[in-house]
Amino acid sequence: MWTMSIINSHNLLLDSILVNNTGNWVQSYNTDGADTIRSSHITFNNWTVYNDDDSISMKANSTDITITNCKFYDGLGIAMGSIGQYKDQFETIERVTAKNIEYDNTLHAFYMKTWTDDQYGYPPNGGGGGLGGLRGAAFGIGQCTRFEGAPGDGNCTNSKFQIKNIEIDGLPGTSESTRLASLQCSAIAPCTNITVVDGTLHLDSGTAKAVAANHAV
Numbered sequence: 001m002w003t004m005s006i007i008n009s010h011n012l013l014l015d016s017i018l019v020n021n022t023g024n025w026v027q028s029y030n031t032d033g034a035d036t037i038r039s040s041h042i043t044f045n046n047w048t049v050y051n052d053d054d055s056i057s058m059k060a061n062s063t064d065i066t067i068t069n070c071k072f073y074d075g076l077g078i079a080m081g082s083i084g085q086y087k088d089q090f091e092t093i094e095r096v097t098a099k100n101i102e103y104d105n106t107l108h109a110f111y112m113k114t115w116t117d118d119q120y121g122y123p124p125n126g127g128g129g130g131l132g133g134l135r136g137a138a139f140g141i142g143q144c145t146r147f148e149g150a151p152g153d154g155n156c157t158n159s160k161f162q163i164k165n166i167e168i169d170g171l172p173g174t175s176e177s178t179r180l181a182s183l184q185c186s187a188i189a190p191c192t193n194i195t196v197v198d199g200t201l202h203l204d205s206g207t208a209k210a211v212a213a214n215h216a217v
Contacts, residue, residue, distance in 0.1 A: 002032040003051070009039040019049040022074070028052075033075070036062040045069055054079040055106065060091040067098040077108035077134075082145045084115040084161040091161070103134055109171055111140035117158040117188070118146065134175035137182040138201055139168050141191060144184060162189035168196045175201050 003021045006012070014034070021031040033049035034056050036042055040063045047070040049055045055072035057079040058065055067078060078098055083091050103109055141163055144156035163185065171180070180201055185191035 001030050002035045002057075004034040006034060006036045006039050006042060009036075009042065011041045012039075013043045013045065014047070015043075016046045017044075017048075019047070019051065021049075021051045031075075032057050032079075033072075035059055036065060038062075040064050042066070043068070047071070049073065049075060051075040057081070058093050058096055059083060060086070060089075061093075062096070063092070063094045065096045067096075067101065069100045071102045071104070072106050073104045075106050076111070077103060077106040078110045080110075080112040082113045082115055084145075084159060087119045103173070106134055107136040108140050109134060109138040110168065111137075111142065112163055112166075113141075113145045114143045114159045114161040114163070114186070115145045116143070116155055117160055118155055134173070134177060134201070136175075136177045137179040138171050138175060138177075139181040139196060141183045141185055141194075143186045156184065157187035159186040160189050161186070162192070163194075164192040166191075166194045170198045170200075171196075172200045174203065176203070178203065 003019050019033040021028060021033070030053055031051040032054040033047065033051055034044065035054070036057070037059045038061045042064070043066045044056055045068050047056070049070070050073045052075055055075045055077055056067060059081060060083055078101070080093050080096065083093060098110065101109070143159040143161070181196050183191060183194065
């Protein structure tokens, strides 16, 4: 499971922490550097994380989270979610700020993921139906999280969890991906007010990146 779980916690400064959860000796899963749940006013400062999952993840009812002066290696980047895992439960993530972050071979800089509205199984491994130097696109939204054993392909447009009021300002560097941002938003609760400015990411060849949207934003 996750390296550090911050649950029902408030007003914490977590400073100068090294996480190395790379599974060098045995295969590891869910190697998140840290996850917050039902917590507020949490500051991550001067973290170094080596892993192959979320570098730091904000989950249900995480508010006023600050991430500063951190270095993330080989994982998936900063994650909002997954969220919307508990059927008919309202969840929120609000006021998350990340500044002066260095990424090395992470999949994203920052991405969001919500469960679909179809419930298969129960948490922690199942659920759904809730409300409320890079390898991939620097910024991503995906509203298609679902239990791996769920039947069929799943409905990636029916999440009732709405994502809104996001600003990504300043993403310099290089990436293997041709996309600056990739947005897959729910048709039931579409993404609104998503802003990406001053994105100066380039391919190694120097080509500028594009934004790809599966649904109107």
